[in-house]
Amino acid sequence: MTVSLSQQQIDTLYPAHIFVDPKHQITAVGPSLQRRAPWLRLGSSLFDHFRSATGQEVRDLGPLARDSTAIVIAAREHRLMLAGIALQLANGFLLTLNYVPSGDEIDLEFSDFAPGDPHLSNLLLIRVQNALIEESSAVASELTIERQRVVDVIDRVGRMSGYLAHDLNNFLSVISLNAKRLLRTEMRDERQRHCVDVIVETAERCAEFTQGMMTLANQKSDSRLPFPVDKIIADASALFRSACGTRIGLHVSLESTGAIVNAASNGLVNSIINLLINSRQAMPTGGTISLSTQVVCASEIESPGAPTSGKFVAITIDDQGSGMPPDVLDRAFELFFSTKDSGTGVGLASVRDFAEQMEGCVSLSSVEGVGTTVSLYLPVVEQRHGVNHDEPTARLEEQNGRRKVLVVDDEDYALEALAEFLEDDYCVTTARDATEARQRLEQDRHDVLVTDVIMHGVDGIELAHWAARHRPGLHVILMSGFVPDAAQLSSDWLFIRKPIDPDMLCRLIESR
Amino acid sequence: MYGMIHRALRRMVLDEVGQQAWLAIESRSGTSAADLISVIVYDDAATLDLLSATADQLTLPLPDLLEKFGCFWITFIQQRSYGAIMDYAGRDFASFLRNIDRLHVAVLATMPSAIMPSFTVLETTPGAVRLRYSSRRKGLEPFVKGLLRGLLNKFGLEGTVEIVEGGDNEMDFLIRHEEREPAR
Numbered sequence: 235m236t237v238s239l240s241q242q243q244i245d246t247l248y249p250a251h252i253f254v255d256p257k258h259q260i261t262a263v264g265p266s267l268q269r270r271a272p273w274l275r276l277g278s279s280l281f282d283h284f285r286s287a288t289g290q291e292v293r294d295l296g297p298l299a300r301d302s303t304a305i306v307i308a309a310r311e312h313r314l315m316l317a318g319i320a321l322q323l324a325n326g327f328l329l330t331l332n333y334v335p336s337g338d339e340i341d342l343e344f345s346d347f348a349p350g351d352p353h354l355s356n357l358l359l360i361r362v363q364n365a366l367i368e369e370s371s372a373v374a375s376e377l378t379i380e381r382q383r384v385v386d387v388i389d390r391v392g393r394m395s396g397y398l399a400h401d402l403n404n405f406l407s408v409i410s411l412n413a414k415r416l417l418r419t420e421m422r423d424e425r426q427r428h429c430v431d432v433i434v435e436t437a438e439r440c441a442e443f444t445q446g447m448m449t450l451a452n453q454k455s456d457s458r459l460p461f462p463v464d465k466i467i468a469d470a471s472a473l474f475r476s477a478c479g480t481r482i483g484l485h486v487s488l489e490s491t492g493a494i495v496n497a498a499s500n501g502l503v504n505s506i507i508n509l510l511i512n513s514r515q516a517m518p519t520g521g522t523i524s525l526s527t528q529v530v531c532a533s534e535i536e537s538p539g540a541p542t543s544g545k546f547v548a549i550t551i552d553d554q555g556s557g558m559p560p561d562v563l564d565r566a567f568e569l570f571f572s573t574k575d576s577g578t579g580v581g582l583a584s585v586r587d588f589a590e591q592m593e594g595c596v597s598l599s600s601v602e603g604v605g606t607t608v609s610l611y612l613p614v615v616e617q618r619h620g621v622n623h624d625e626p627t628a629r630l631e632e633q634n635g636r637r638k639v640l641v642v643d644d645e646d647y648a649l650e651a652l653a654e655f656l657e658d659d660y661c662v663t664t665a666r667d668a669t670e671a672r673q674r675l676e677q678d679r680h681d682v683l684v685t686d687v688i689m690h691g692v693d694g695i696e697l698a699h700w701a702a703r704h705r706p707g708l709h710v711i712l713m714s715g716f717v718p719d720a721a722q723l724s725s726d727w728l729f730i731r732k733p734i735d736p737d738m739l740c741r742l743i744e745s746r
Numbered sequence: 747m748y749g750m751i752h753r754a755l756r757r758m759v760l761d762e763v764g765q766q767a768w769l770a771i772e773s774r775s776g777t778s779a780a781d782l783i784s785v786i787v788y789d790d791a792a793t794l795d796l797l798s799a800t801a802d803q804l805t806l807p808l809p810d811l812l813e814k815f816g817c818f819w820i821t822f823i824q825q826r827s828y829g830a831i832m833d834y835a836g837r838d839f840a841s842f843l844r845n846i847d848r849l850h851v852a853v854l855a856t857m858p859s860a861i862m863p864s865f866t867v868l869e870t871t872p873g874a875v876r877l878r879y880s881s882r883r884k885g886l887e888p889f890v891k892g893l894l895r896g897l898l899n900k901f902g903l904e905g906t907v908e909i910v911e912g913g914d915n916e917m918d919f920l921i922r923h924e925e926r927e928p929a930r
Contacts (some may be wrong), residue, residue: 334835342834342840343833343834343835343836343845344835344836344841344845344848345836345838345841345844345845354848354853355851355855357834357854358831358834358848358849358851359833359852359855361830361852362831362852362855362856363832363852363856364827365826365827365828365830365831365858366827368826368827369750369826369827372826372827373749373753427902641872
C-alpha cells in the first residue's frame with residue numbers, strides 16, 4: 235500500500251518531524267521544531283544534534299527504518315527529547331517524531347503535538363486539574379472570609395438585639411411597675427381597671443418578646459434566685475417521670491432539706507432532664523433510675539477541678555444502664571461527642587457548663603455493664619432548719635419588717651415605682667446613680683442594696699463591689715434587662731431580670 | 747453553569763461598581779457565597795438569574811451585559827489559574843480558536859456534567875477568521891461576541907466581530923482583525 239501525504243499534512247500530523255538525506259544530513263524540520271529548536275541547522279548531521287536516548291548508539295537509520303523500530307532521541311546540548319519511527323524515503327528518511335514531555339515543556343502548545351498524541355490530553359488534563367485545585371483553594375479561602383463576615387453580621391445583630399432588649403426591658407419595667415401601682419389604688423371604675431389589666435398583660439407579653447431577643451443575643455434570660463433544690467425537684471417530678479418514659483421507673487429521694495442554692499432553676503431542671511434522657515437511652519430494656527439529693531462537703535466531691543471548700547447540694551442520677559468503657563468515659567463531657575447514632579453530644583457538656591456557671595461542678599463515674607452515676611453539685615448559700623418550702627413568703631408575712639433597703643436606678647420613673655412598692659414593707663431610700671448611692675451607704679446603715687446594673691457613670695456591679703468592701707454584711711440584689719457575666723459577680727449576690735416583678739423582688743429581699 | 751462564571755461576574759461587578767452593588771445583586775437573585783464555587787456545575791437558571799440581576803443593577807440590556815461579560819471572561823481566566831492553559835491552547839488568534847474544543851475536552855474530563863459549546867474555524871484569510879459556534883444553549887451569542895473581542899485584545903489585535911449567518915444552535919461569526927497600533 236502506498237500513501238501519499240502533502241507537506242501540509244505531514245506538518246499537521248507530525249509537527250516535530252525531521253527530514254534527513256541518506257547521509258543523515260537534515261534537509262527539513264516540522265513547524266514546531268522550527269519554533270522550538272532554531273538551533274537545528276539544515277545541512278548539519280542529525281547525529282551532531284541528537285544522540286540515542288535508549289543507550290544504544292545509532293549511526294544509521296536504515297536498519298531501524300526497515301524494522302520499524304521505535305527511536306528515541308535526545309538533543310545533545312538542549313533539553314529536548316523526541317520519539318517516533320524513521321520511514322525510508324527515496325531521498326532519505328522521514329523521522330515522524332513527537333515530543334516526550336519531561337516537565338519542562340512549559341512553552342509547548344497544542345499545535346506542537348500531533349492530533350491524537352496521548353501526551354497532549356494527559357498534559358492538558360493535568361493542567362486543567364491543577365487550575366481547578368488552585369481555583370478550589372481560592373474559593374475555600376473566599377468562603378472562609380465570607381463565613382466570618384456572616385458570623386460577624388450575626389454577632390452584630392445579636393449584640394444589637396441585646397442592647398434593644400435591655401432598653402426595652404427598662405421601659406417595660408417602668409410601664410409594668412406603674413400599671414401595678416395603679417392596680418394597688420382603689421379603682422372604682424371597672425373600665426379603668428380593665429385598661430390597666432390590659433397594660434400589665436401586654437407588658438408581660440412584650441417581656442416574652444424581649445426574652446426572644448435576648449436569646450438571639452445569646453443572653454441568658456433565666457434569673458439566678460435562691461431556692462431549695464428539693465422543692466424544685468419535687469415540683470418538677472412529674473416532668474422528670476415523663477422524661478424517663480413508661481418502661482423506666484424513677485425513684486426520687488430528697489435529703490437536702492433546707493439547703494438553699496443560688497442558681498437558675500430552669501437551668502437546673504433542664505440539666506436533670508438531660509441526665510435522665512441519657513440514662514433512659516442507656517437502658518433500652520427498662521429498669522429504674524434513681525434521682526437523689528444530699529448535702530456534701532467539698533472534700534467529698536470526686537471530680538477534677540472540684541471546689542476545695544464549702545457545702546454543696548449533690549443532685550445524683552444513678553442508672554442501671556450499659557455503662558461506659560473508660561475511653562468513652564474520658565470523652566463524655568466533650569462537646570459534640572456521642573456514641574449514639576442520634577446523639578448530639580450536647581447533653582453532658584451543657585450540664586457541665588451549667589454547673590460551672592453556677593459555681594458548682596459535675597462528677598461522672600461508670601462501670602460497663604453495671605451503670606452510670608452522675609452528680610451535679612451546686613453551692614449551698616444558706617442552710618435553713620425546719621424550713622418549709624414557702625418560707626420566704628411566710629417570713630415576709632410574719633416579719634412585715636422595716637429593714638432598710640437602698641434602691642438605685644438611673645431611670646426616674648422606675649425608681650419612683652420601685653420605691654413605692656417597697657415602702658409598704660421596708661424603709662426605702664433611693665439614689666439615681668452610684669455616686670449618690672455611695673453617699674447614702676456612707677451616711678446610714680442599710681440591710682439590702684437593690685441596684686440597676688447598667689447606669690451612667692459607675693455601673694451597678696462596680697457599686698456592688700464597692701459596697702461589699704466598705705459595707706460588709708450588706709446584701710446585694712442586681713437588676714437588669716441584660717444578664718451580666720457571672721464571672722463579674724460575687725456568688726452571694728442575687729440577680730433579677732427586668733421587667734421587674736415586684737413580688738419576686740420582695741421575695742428576694744426577704745431571702746437575704 | 748460552571749461556578750467560575752459566577753465568580754467572574756462577581757469580580758467584574760466588584761471591579762466596576764463595588765461591593766454594595768454585588769450585595770444588591772446577590773439579594774435580588776437569591777445568590778450566596780455557596781453559589782460561587784468554581785468547580786461545581788450549577789443549573790443554568792441560577793446563572794441566568796444572576797446575569798439578569800446584574801444587568802438590572804448595571805442598568806444594561808441583557809445582551810449588552812453578556813457581551814461585556816464575555817470580554818471580561820477572557821481577561822479573568824487569563825489572569826488566574828487558567829492563564830497557562832490559555833497560553834497552551836495557542837499563541838495566535840487563529841490557532842487558539844482551533845484549539846478551544848480540545849481545551850473543552852479536557853475540562854469535560856474533569857467536569858463531565860458541564861455543557862461546552864463547540865468552535866470550528868471554517869476559514870482563515872489574512873486579517874479575517876470565519877468561525878462556527880455551536881451550542882445547546884440559546885441566546886448566548888452576545889457572550890460569544892464578547893469572548894471573541896476579548897481574545898482579539900489578548901492577542902494584541904483590534905477588529906470587528908459580526909454574526910454573518912445564524913440558526914438556533916449554530917452561528918457563524920466573521921472576525922476581521924489587524925495588529926493593534928502601538929500606543930504613542
